Amino acid sequence: MAVEQGAKPIRFAVLKPGHGSPEAIERAVISEAPVAIEYNGIGYAVMMATPIDLQDYAVGFSLSEGLIERPDDILALDAHRSELGWILRIQVPQKNAEKVVARARQRVSESSCGLCGMDNLDEVMRPLPRVTAQIDVADAAIFAALSALRSHQTLNAQTGSAHAAAFCTPDGAILMTREDVGRHNALDKLIGALARADIDITSGFIILTARCSLELVQKTILANCPMLVTISAATDLAIHIAEKSGLRLVSLARADSALAAMPQNG
Template sequence: MTEHSDHAVTVLRPDGTRDAATRAVPVEAPVSIEFNGIGYAVMMATPSDLEDFVTGFALAERLVDSHAQIEAIDVHAHPAGWIVRVTLPADRMEAVIERVRTRVSESSCGLCGLDNLEQVARPLPHLPTRPAIEQRAIFAALGALSQHQPLNAATGAVHAAAYCEADGRVALVREDVGRHNALDKLIGALARAGRNPADGFLLTTSRCSYEIVEKAVLAGASTLVTISAPTSLAVERAVAAGLALVVLARPDAALMMEAHS
């Protein structure tokens, strides 16, 4: 699957001169996700690691409780994008149908309607207590992350989500034009490999919205590190679930979020 394409560009300079050049642009394509033949969602995504993507997506949507409940994933190229057909056991379809009904009232601006407000308030599981990740491990991962972002190195336009070992070694990375997609891909890859996110920590290049926190908690991660800032709801959800949340992570400092004072 092609992750980026080269485009001819004209470089404009302050002195009025121009130069011809080429620029790598990340691919963004519609990915249609179906569960047992039912159209569930069309996501705009970078069409790579799609098996990982739909696995993490299904877990984040609470359509399955584990990767083992996904019976098959079939990826098909289409002239307009990609179609991913997922086969689930019959007993998981009630959750799919109910969520499809709820998603009808969603819009691109966020969440609309009473059903969606109730969805936001759904309780998250409380994570078991784990040993704290050492500060030096967080900064070691931050320093190494760029070496594991080939698509961003080529385009400068995509997000990354990484799983890092407890000592800070970057073990697994997924990239995508969408920050949520990158994390779904990573969570799916970890699930398919049978790896426990709580053994290390998650690191993302995006801002920390409540959806990013929920995905991390539902995946079983114990610590989430984000390069950008959090929202108030993200902090509240993280504290309530027992997720260690480190934000605004920079080479020289990072913030460990605590309960509201």
């Protein structure tokens, strides 16, 4: 069975009501593995992720965490497969390493959630910059991108369990997509891939196949992307923070409708 990178074939017994012996099938299942992230030999986080596009992930994660400002702040990057998972060894200049040490004190090993490792509420709710980028996106462009998204989800087409993050032009054309078992990871991979390809993230918008929670809004704001569209609904905090930072937020986006967050009272 040919499968996409990031998946593996697994045998299953198909159980059906009212049938006798179950049918045996082989199906592609998405890969999930611990990915340990180190900076200059300092353990920073352990994330559960799909081990593909790891260089994009390393750059995007580092940008989202505020540990680097641009891809060339990373002096060296090695993705090493170990017996238990993967290790991303990232080398940064001393000034960046000081940020790593400061942030590492506020983190513990975590899942794909971008906030689970924080032990300080001030850090979780840290002030965010205003989104300075502005683009004009017609409603028709949003629905055009949504219609095209499925054809860009190659890993999900085989496994049915991959989140996707896609970067779109203002007219709704999809330029780049990254997939992962975790929605936060998919977004970090996309941010990293855009930065490595020198594509201006301020020139378009992002679509995510996920519910819209605070962490995804934070990552989008820190990347200075002007608009975020999510397939599932947004939380109240995500809507509040998006409005406060000037991020245009569209959620519960379907082929025939979507919810555009309006200014909130209070």
